[in-house]
Amino acid sequence: xxxxxxxxxxxxxxxxxxxxxxxxxxxxxxxxxxxxxxxxxxxxxxxxxxxxxxxxxxxxxxxxxxxxxxxxxxxxxxxxxxxxxxxxxxxxxxxxxxxxxxxxxxxxxxxxxxx
Amino acid sequence: xxxxxxxxxxxxxxxxxxxxxxxxxxxxxxxxxxxxxxxxxxxxxxxxxxxxxxxxxxxxxxxxxxxxxxxxxxxxxxxxxxxxxxxxxxxxxxxxxxxxxxxxxxxxxxx
Numbered sequence: 001x002x003x004x005x006x007x008x009x010x011x012x013x014x015x016x017x018x019x020x021x022x023x024x025x026x027x028x029x030x031x032x033x034x035x036x037x038x039x040x041x042x043x044x045x046x047x048x049x050x051x052x053x054x055x056x057x058x059x060x061x062x063x064x065x066x067x068x069x070x071x072x073x074x075x076x077x078x079x080x081x082x083x084x085x086x087x088x089x090x091x092x093x094x095x096x097x098x099x100x101x102x103x104x105x106x107x108x109x110x111x112x113x114x115x
Numbered sequence: 116x117x118x119x120x121x122x123x124x125x126x127x128x129x130x131x132x133x134x135x136x137x138x139x140x141x142x143x144x145x146x147x148x149x150x151x152x153x154x155x156x157x158x159x160x161x162x163x164x165x166x167x168x169x170x171x172x173x174x175x176x177x178x179x180x181x182x183x184x185x186x187x188x189x190x191x192x193x194x195x196x197x198x199x200x201x202x203x204x205x206x207x208x209x210x211x212x213x214x215x216x217x218x219x220x221x222x223x224x225x226x
Contacts, residue, residue, distance in 0.1 A: 004158075033213055043159065043216040056213065091158050093214075104214055106158030 002026070004094050004107035005074075012113045019079040019086070021110045025094030032075040033093040033104060034067060043091065049075060082114045119203045124221040127197075133190040135220055137203030140184040147208045148179060150188045152199040153219075159202070162188065166208075193224045 005024040013019050025032050034046040036059075048056040049069035060067070064082075069075040079086055089111050093104040120138040127133040139148065149164040163170055163177045165186075170177045176189040190197055202219040206212055 035216075042218055043153075045213050045215060048213050089156070093158075103161045103164075104159075106160070108158050109156075 004092055004105050006090075006092050006107035006110050008110060009108065010111050010113070012115065013082045014115050015083055016081050019082050019112055019114075021077040021079075021090050021092075021112070022074040023077070023092030023094075023107060024074040025092075026096075026105055029094035029096050029105070031095045032069050033095075034075075034077050035091045035093065037089045037091065037109075039088070046077075079112070082112070084114045087112055087114045119205060119217055121201075121203050121217065121220045123218060124223070126223050126225055127190075127193045129195060129224055129226050130192055133193040133197065133222060133224070135188040135190075135201050135203075135222065136185065137188070138185045139203070139205045142183050142205050143207075145207050146205045148177065148183075148186045149204045149206060149214065150175070150177065151202045151204065151214070151216075152197075153202070154196075154199040159216075162201075164208075193222075195224050195226065198222060198224045 004026055007022050030050055032049045035043045036046055037043050045059040047060050047067045051069055052071050064080045066078045089109045091106055091109045093106045095104050147164050147166050150162040151159045152162055153159045163172055163175050165177045165179055167179055179186045200219040200221050202216050204214050
């Protein structure tokens with residue numbers, strides 16, 4: 001059973017461009033979470049999604065950031081008009097609908113560098 | 116979710132037990148204590164969790180005080196690969212419930 005897959009692992013963008021980060025949850029998992037980790041800082045929750053629904057976006061910046069988890073395909077975190085402050089590691093996690101441990105399984109992250 | 120307090124850093128000798136404390140004095144009756152760790156630049160990794168009984172798995176042991184206001188994660192025989200940031204989190208165990216990470220404890224295992 002493959003783990004949570006994130007791609008790209010590394011992404012370089014110039015200021016003003018768009019960044020799209022993809023996350024494929026573990027097989028059978030219907031919950032996806034996105035976290036951001038700025039350099040030398042802790043993990044900050046951004047958004048929690050189920051298939052076709054955003055459940056909790058309390059950690060999402062109000063502008064330029066959006067997330068989706070379509071019926072088919074991976075979850076996408078989209079950052080429009082990137083700025084240098086968006087440079088960070090973005091981690092995706094997934095969990096099953098009914099988990100025995102309530103455990104979240106994390107991917108290896110996507111590292112965004114904005115030039 | 117209740118907040119936790121952990122020491123910012125600690126050192127441990129390779130081969131010795133590492134005891135990582137966590138205070139969660141405002142924990143609610145239905146909140147579990149979870150431990151995760153993040154090895155440099157990798158995604159966080161689940162270690163163990165518990166409600167009130169002590170728990171043990173292949174990675175670690177979790178000791179929760181009787182009043183549940185604090186807990187200790189024990190790595191029985193620390194190795195250099197255990198060098199990581201360890202996060203103690205309390206949360207209600209429910210499908211879809213997010214994890215809220217604090218500052219964690221930066222553990223350095225020394226040879």
